[in-house]
Amino acid sequence: MFDDILMEKIEYINNGLNxxxxxxxxxxxxxxxxxxxxFAGGKRLRPVLCISSCELVxxxxxxxxxxxxxxxxxxxxxxIHDDLPAMxxxxxxxxxxxxxxxxxxxxxxxxxxxxxxxxFEVLIHHALDSANCQNIxxxxxxxxxxxGCHGMIGGQVVDLLSENKNITEEELKFMHDHKTGALIKxxxxxxxxxxxxxxxxxxxxxDYAEYIGLAFQIKDDILDVLGDExxxxxxxxxxxxxxxxxxxxxxxxxxxISLVKELTASAIRxxxxxxEKSEFLKSLTKYMADRDS
Amino acid sequence: MFDDILMEKIEYINNGLNxxxxxxxxxxxxxxxxxxxxFAGGKRLRPVLCISSCELVxxxxxxxxxxxxxxxxxxxxxxIHDDLPAMxxxxxxxxxxxxxxxxxxxxxxxxxxxxxxxxFEVLIHHALDSANCQNIxxxxxxxxxxxGCHGMIGGQVVDLLSENKNITEEELKFMHDHKTGALIKxxxxxxxxxxxxxxxxxxxxxDYAEYIGLAFQIKDDILDVLGDExxxxxxxxxxxxxxxxxxxxxxxxxxxISLVKELTASAIRxxxxxxEKSEFLKSLTKYMADRDS
Numbered sequence: 363m364f365d366d367i368l369m370e371k372i373e374y375i376n377n378g379l380n381x382x383x384x385x386x387x388x389x390x391x392x393x394x395x396x397x398x399x400x401f402a403g404g405k406r407l408r409p410v411l412c413i414s415s416c417e418l419v420x421x422x423x424x425x426x427x428x429x430x431x432x433x434x435x436x437x438x439x440x441x442i443h444d445d446l447p448a449m450x451x452x453x454x455x456x457x458x459x460x461x462x463x464x465x466x467x468x469x470x471x472x473x474x475x476x477x478x479x480x481x482f483e484v485l486i487h488h489a490l491d492s493a494n495c496q497n498i499x500x501x502x503x504x505x506x507x508x509x510g511c512h513g514m515i516g517g518q519v520v521d522l523l524s525e526n527k528n529i530t531e532e533e534l535k536f537m538h539d540h541k542t543g544a545l546i547k548x549x550x551x552x553x554x555x556x557x558x559x560x561x562x563x564x565x566x567x568x569d570y571a572e573y574i575g576l577a578f579q580i581k582d583d584i585l586d587v588l589g590d591e592x593x594x595x596x597x598x599x600x601x602x603x604x605x606x607x608x609x610x611x612x613x614x615x616x617x618x619i620s621l622v623k624e625l626t627a628s629a630i631r632x633x634x635x636x637x638e639k640s641e642f643l644k645s646l647t648k649y650m651a652d653r654d655s
Numbered sequence: 656m657f658d659d660i661l662m663e664k665i666e667y668i669n670n671g672l673n674x675x676x677x678x679x680x681x682x683x684x685x686x687x688x689x690x691x692x693x694f695a696g697g698k699r700l701r702p703v704l705c706i707s708s709c710e711l712v713x714x715x716x717x718x719x720x721x722x723x724x725x726x727x728x729x730x731x732x733x734x735i736h737d738d739l740p741a742m743x744x745x746x747x748x749x750x751x752x753x754x755x756x757x758x759x760x761x762x763x764x765x766x767x768x769x770x771x772x773x774x775f776e777v778l779i780h781h782a783l784d785s786a787n788c789q790n791i792x793x794x795x796x797x798x799x800x801x802x803g804c805h806g807m808i809g810g811q812v813v814d815l816l817s818e819n820k821n822i823t824e825e826e827l828k829f830m831h832d833h834k835t836g837a838l839i840k841x842x843x844x845x846x847x848x849x850x851x852x853x854x855x856x857x858x859x860x861x862d863y864a865e866y867i868g869l870a871f872q873i874k875d876d877i878l879d880v881l882g883d884e885x886x887x888x889x890x891x892x893x894x895x896x897x898x899x900x901x902x903x904x905x906x907x908x909x910x911x912i913s914l915v916k917e918l919t920a921s922a923i924r925x926x927x928x929x930x931e932k933s934e935f936l937k938s939l940t941k942y943m944a945d946r947d948s
Contacts, residue, residue, distance in 0.1 A: 385804070387804070387805060387809070388809070388813070388829070389809060389812045389813050389816060391812065391816070392804055392808065392809060392812045393804065396804070439768075443764055443765075443768060446761075446764065448759075448760035448761045448764060449761050449764065466741075467741035468739075468741045468742050468815050469812065469815065471736055471739065471741060471742065471764065472736075472808050472811055472812055472815075474768075475732075475736060475767075475768075475771065475808055476803060476804040476808045478768065478771060478772065479771065479799060479802055479803035479804070479808065480803055480804060482775045482799050483796075483799040483800065483803055486792060486795050486796050486799055487796065489792055490789075490792050490793070490796060495788065495789075495792070496783075496788075499779060499782055499783050499788070499792075500783070502775075502779050503776075503779050503780065503783060506772060506775050506776040506779050507776065509772050510769060510772035510773055510776055511678070511680070511685055511686065511689070511769040511772070511773060512680060515685065515765050515768055515769045515772065516680070516681070516682060516685060518765055519682045519684065519685045519762065519765055520681070520682050522761050522762065522765075523682060523684070536681070
């Protein structure tokens, strides 16, 4: 049941992404490179959170779809740039060659730039087309802040600076709050804004998103130690090899596993306030904690 | 007289850029890297065009300032990424070491990403703060389109693909229309929108901007052949060494010089319609054609 609903939502989002990337312009190779990474098998977690949060507060998911797609474009750009030789130098992502392995480094940089820019283009068009301009702008502000220097990019810089260094719990938390947590939170909050939620509801869902964002990252670190390469589609133990501090290296494996459980329980407790409507998000929250890839 | 007015405008813009980049957050090195390239001696041509176009149509330049600054952030990000080893591999820009020479490649990629993202953050904040939200969104749409896959990034990809190849006049023009022309045009058009211009006026200024954008790029190619390295702050003949097609290689030097004159004259004829108010932009247009750096 949950699987079917999730699959339907992913298909809905993939259709949206497909339409937005069905661009007939030159140079073709740029659009190929953009599409390659967007359709390289992502789990669509952020856009699913975005439309589900919109639906949870009683909104129409069609209003949130362009926002959800823009978030996925921005997320994909960040993966392309993270994988570059000058950054994590990864050859595989989701079991496929990374963008720069297929298109070369220069085009990978530009395809990433183009996806970031296109995310904002989609949001601005949506705002100009809509009667609901103010909500779209507020959602865009959340996303822009989460993606930028105060969010994802700041976290990525801290990650770079932390290589081969022992970092404190506080620094580790700062890094992941920014690098992964911020955009996950923005996905949930932007969805709630698009659904017309009031400030109190937005605050609740923002707290919910903080819990799942942190749980998601800790789970990622656990999978890097315990995961199955064939399921993950990437090399395990890469954090260790790259000299990266992770929740597992700082807290230990057992404490990390407990933390995922605690954070997931806290997240679900917040969803209790929303009654039956929150069944899907509750299942998704558990699915995120239990995933093996 | 023109020099004094230009200097005053540049100072006005630099103050705006300074305030927007006066950010007290971690990680400091990211903000240092962003500031380094923004304050590495740019001519501020695009933001000057933006506020001047706003003033020309009777607007208040304070309304256009955040838009002008966002354009300069986006322009600066494009320079940082263009200079990367995987792209043009330039060590010097405006007589100073390029961003990746100072901060390393990874941080240069991220500082560029951060400036692109921050440009949109500034625009969105401005739209949310302002009574004039619709105009800011329209200006933002122009900028986003000009900076993205259909504009600057598309042009840069064509540039990459053209290395060590003979390209046609048409391909050369496509490349520069997109790579340089689009953002120059967006600067003028966005300024006019912020000044409250009607559609007919915007169309006129858009034509004006097309002429100066093309003249600007041809002049750039001429300077790469005839320029003085100490004034340019970069190596000349780099296009030739990189096997790049330029207006000089395609049209020859004499024809290129004539083209700059013709395009400049056409641009100034459009400004004639605006009477005395257009004196500054006329001088700026001549200054762009006569510049030696």
